[in-house]
Amino acid sequence: MEFAELIKTAKVENVQLSCPGLPPIKGTLCITSHHLLLSSQPGGQEEQGTVELWLLIRNVDAVEKRIASSLGTITLKCKDLKVLQLEIPGMEECLNIASSTETPKHEAQGWMAALPPPTLLPTNRLRATVDDNVLKKAARFRQGGRFPVLSYYHKKNGTVMLRSSQPLIGPNRKRCQEDELLLSAVLDGGERGFIIDTRSAQAAKQARVMGGGTEPKSSYPHWKRLHRPLERGRPLQESFIKLVEACNDTSLSMDRWLSKLESSKWLAHVKGALSTACLAAQCMEREEACVLVHGAEGTDTTLLVTALAQVILDPDCRTLTGFQGLLEREWIEAGHPFHFRCAHSAYSHTRLKQEAPIFLLFLDCVWQLGRQFPFSLQFNERLLLVLFEHTYASCYGTFLCNSEKERCLCEVKEKTHSLWSWLNQPSELKKLLNPLYTYNALVIWPSVEPQSLQLWQGLFLRWIRSSQYLDEAWAEIQRLVTNCEDAPEEGAGRTLCHSQPDAAYPLTITGTANKG
Numbered sequence: 001m002e003f004a005e006l007i008k009t010a011k012v013e014n015v016q017l018s019c020p021g022l023p024p025i026k027g028t029l030c031i032t033s034h035h036l037l038l039s040s041q042p043g044g045q046e047e048q049g050t051v052e053l054w055l056l057i058r059n060v061d062a063v064e065k066r067i068a069s070s071l072g073t074i075t076l077k078c079k080d081l082k083v084l085q086l087e088i089p090g091m092e093e094c095l096n097i098a099s100s101t102e103t104p105k106h107e108a109q110g111w112m113a114a115l116p117p118p119t120l121l122p123t124n125r126l127r128a129t130v131d132d133n134v135l136k137k138a139a140r141f142r143q144g145g146r147f148p149v150l151s152y153y154h155k156k157n158g159t160v161m162l163r164s165s166q167p168l169i170g171p172n173r174k175r176c177q178e179d180e181l182l183l184s185a186v187l188d189g190g191e192r193g194f195i196i197d198t199r200s201a202q203a204a205k206q207a208r209v210m211g212g213g214t215e216p217k218s219s220y221p222h223w224k225r226l227h228r229p230l231e232r233g234r235p236l237q238e239s240f241i242k243l244v245e246a247c248n249d250t251s252l253s254m255d256r257w258l259s260k261l262e263s264s265k266w267l268a269h270v271k272g273a274l275s276t277a278c279l280a281a282q283c284m285e286r287e288e289a290c291v292l293v294h295g296a297e298g299t300d301t302t303l304l305v306t307a308l309a310q311v312i313l314d315p316d317c318r319t320l321t322g323f324q325g326l327l328e329r330e331w332i333e334a335g336h337p338f339h340f341r342c343a344h345s346a347y348s349h350t351r352l353k354q355e356a357p358i359f360l361l362f363l364d365c366v367w368q369l370g371r372q373f374p375f376s377l378q379f380n381e382r383l384l385l386v387l388f389e390h391t392y393a394s395c396y397g398t399f400l401c402n403s404e405k406e407r408c409l410c411e412v413k414e415k416t417h418s419l420w421s422w423l424n425q426p427s428e429l430k431k432l433l434n435p436l437y438t439y440n441a442l443v444i445w446p447s448v449e450p451q452s453l454q455l456w457q458g459l460f461l462r463w464i465r466s467s468q469y470l471d472e473a474w475a476e477i478q479r480l481v482t483n484c485e486d487a488p489e490e491g492a493g494r495t496l497c498h499s500q501p502d503a504a505y506p507l508t509i510t511g512t513a514n515k516g
Helices: 091-102 134-138 177-186 203-208 232-246 254-264 265-283 300-311 319-332 358-372 381-392 404-409 417-421 426-432 468-486 494-497
Strands: 011-019 022-031 034-040 052-056 062-067 070-078 083-089 147-154 159-165 193-197 223-227 288-296
Touching: 022 091, 062 091, 070 091, 070 134, 070 417, 083 091, 091 404, 177 203, 177 288, 177 300, 203 358, 232 254, 232 265, 232 358, 254 265, 254 381, 265 288, 265 300, 265 358, 300 319, 319 381, 381 417, 381 426, 417 426
Parallel strands: 159 288, 193 223, 193 288
Antiparallel strands: 011 022, 011 083, 022 034, 034 052, 062 070, 070 083, 147 159
């Protein structure tokens, strides 16, 4: 049955829309297979023109309805954290609209290939000593077959970063000579490498009971293990929910608000992710050592660390095209299960075990980098907001499914459009560029001190607090930069265009390796 056949009421007049920070809008509400459309009535909004709301139905996270005599109220809590309230005349119409909004949706559109060009990584040294048979056996020794693969090559000193899942050591401390050979082949001669495990030492030890574990020093003598536990799964999802609840409660006093912000532990998760990424980056940049990153499955915190480390280390990953390529390589092709992790946002009453805002945490960390180094990222906050929205609800296929295998089976490229094809249109592209950007070849070392990390207001308060003045400020910056670029070579105005790039502040590696 087509979704259109389930729409019992397709059009309702005199519906009033209320949204925090905006005056109420009254108009005609229409529901289609994909969107809720509300168009204000002629003559409404005093002298303003027609106002339209286009809401992708897949963006709705939770629907709450209240019926009172002949008037019904529907509250739509969206995955992008927006909250909308619709006052609908007629009890039957209200129930029908609510029912249609709650019905699961599926989308299919033609694909337009617009992927960023792949980043080429040297593999000659590794493949000279490691053949396909070795890789197959090493894969069987790693959870989910995720053997150590090349994630990043540091051109400055030739070190590499790898990512994998946990080794299947088990309670009997099984060994795999092929896996040991693979990791040994990464190192040159007497070099040493670092294994960064995103679980605690205790969690890694407990994983052995279930057949997992971590690399024992006796079998991997040239690798030094460091445990940097990062939360994922339910604890991270609960942190996200608590933060959004605190942000939406405008009645809180300042002390109470700060207390709720701290108790959500969201900024603690941001600090942990940035600290671990800095550790991986420092191992490569300052210690000139190779790095292997893994947790359990290697699809969540592992990707968080490897992707952030590359943004910190590599100026190419801080360009708009390079960042898109990083997302394709380290999140989409690497198998982050977007369908499971982003099934619901912060409002849904359904609590699925596999939900976790890991990718949102990554975007928040990138926003922190952009705030601390305002000249070093070619893209602006708008790109990060667009990515957040489309991971939870999108009419494009880029973030669909849980893996490349699923995307092939579902024929995603044949049945959907690419998000990149839309973002890379000239009209959209210019909205995503940072007007202050200056190419910075240096490593950017972020501060992770409490006073240096801030709440991402542009996301968590975007529907609560007006961004008018900030938008006006950025528009003025854009105007000044444009005028500066159009100015003659000589003149005082041109100094605005040649600001010094952000300084780099190295962070000392802290902690010691876990023995064993």
